[in-house]
Amino acid sequence: MxxxxxxxxxxxxxxxxxxxxxxxxxxxxxxxxxxxxxxxxxxxxxxxxxxxxxxxxxxxxxxxxxxxxxxxxxxxxxxxxxxxxxxxxxxxxKGLKPVQAGRFFIHSAEYQNTVPDGCTPFIIPASQAFGTGGHETTSGCLIMLDRLKRQGRHYNHIADIGTGTGLLAFAAQHLWPHAYITASDIDPVSIEVTAGNAALNNLPVGQEMGRIALCAAMGTDHEMIQRRSPYDLIIANILAGPLIELAPSFADIICEGGSLILAGLLDQQASAIVRSYRRQGFHLIQRQDKGDWPCLHLIKRRRYGWQRPLRAQRGTSQPPGDYGTW
The missing domain is CATH 3.30.70 (Alpha-Beta Plaits)
Known part of the structure; x- marks a missing residue:
């Protein structure tokens, strides 16, 4: 014992x-x-x-x-x-109170009988992974995903990079149940946690349509992530430093016109993030703020300049400052 x-x-x-x-x-x-x-x-x-x-x-x-x-x-x-x-x-x-974000209600097992009418519940226990819904970055992403669905947007190939507990991938699977969904994290423990949480919420895991494919990877550096691209929706709730570093990689695996949801950054870091992604052919179309934590929705331009094919620029333009590391 x-x-x-x-x-x-x-x-x-x-x-x-x-x-x-x-x-x-x-x-x-x-x-x-x-x-x-x-x-x-x-x-x-x-x-x-x-x-x-x-x-x-x-x-x-x-x-x-x-x-x-x-x-x-x-x-x-x-x-x-x-x-x-x-x-x-x-x-x-007991320190994790339920969170309602958009149509989603995130709770631990002790609150499973408190789900409000009309909400989609997910049980996310305390664990060795980030993303129980309580932090503004995670709840902001849930609200943004809910907004995209209400706006009538449809996605077929979705990637959640830095999935943590799997919560954002679960929400995407609920909103677009016929999509191919990929969820990755740099930490193998998080992938184990995500698999367990998927089973707890009766969500299918696998590489087929409507299922969530899991892998441990640093950023997009994994054969499965590359093979299942291009994506029309990428979600990344990580720190600002890795977000800036990943800008060229995301540009490579997202389709033209695809949506990119970025979170994990502070308000004062948002302009640097937007500049880095603008260099890769993205433009900001929506922003959702929760406290000091913005959630950004960017779109990959179909054309860059005057009738010129879109070309991703290699390298990053991270300015001085503490943006976090992997």
Whole structure:
């Protein structure tokens, strides 16, 4: 029988969100924690805390690794606390309130009897992957996808790059059930999580029409992603740095007139993102803001310039600043 332990660290909202997405760090820890961020003082982004849940007692090296991601974290006394013999994962889910975004209602198992009439529910448990619907980037993408459907847009080949829990791919499968859908993530654990969440929500996995094909890949660097292109809808809810880096790759695998949904960027990073994609022949047609987190809808131009074929430009034009890394 495994023990169940937690570590609690004070932090800012930005630090909590960044740590929850830092799979380069988290995947290297043993045991791997589940990270839950929550407010300490309502509406105060500087008064948050992270709660890290472990199946076995974490060592000093793991505590130090988590502290290193928090400003002044090395001065914070962090003592592992043993939990009672309860379902620790369910305890962590208690901090995850249901989220309604467009027609979608995202919830953990304890809220499955609270689905509002007319909503499409998805059960997304707390897990070792990003994308439970609670963050503005994920809910913003759900609202944008719902808007595209209401606008009468139809898509046949869809890719969700950086799928996390699989939620955005699930939403796309619901909205366009006859599409070929590809969901990828740089982290193999996220692909395992997505497969489990698909089964939990009775969604089909596979490469046939109407199913969700899964693969672990950095960006678009995978044989299946390339083979199933061109896509008429690409969704990418990742950090600004990788979004800028992927601009030429997305231009290569999207069809002319195709839609590109970008999220994971902050408001002050949006102009740099748009400039990078304009260089690749995209133009911005819609923007959905949730707090400081915009969701962008861009279209690949059919022609670039005066009757000239569209040509993607290699390289990126990332300006100085912290845009995040893979």
């Amino acid at each position: 495994t023990d169940n332990w937690i570590i609690t660290l004070p932090c800012t909202r930005a630090e909590a969100e960044a740590l929850g997405q830092d799979w380069e760090l988290l995947s290297g820890l043993d045991p791997i924690p589940t990270i839950v961020g929550e407010e300490v003082v309502a509406f105060d982004d500087n008064s948050w805390r992270i709660i890290a849940y472990f199946e076995t007692k974490p060592g000093k090296d793991i505590i130090a690794a988590l502290q290193s991601r928090i400003n002044g974290g090395q001065t914070i006394k962090a003592v592992p606390q043993k939990l009672p013999d309860e379902d620790w994962l369910m305890l962590s889910q």
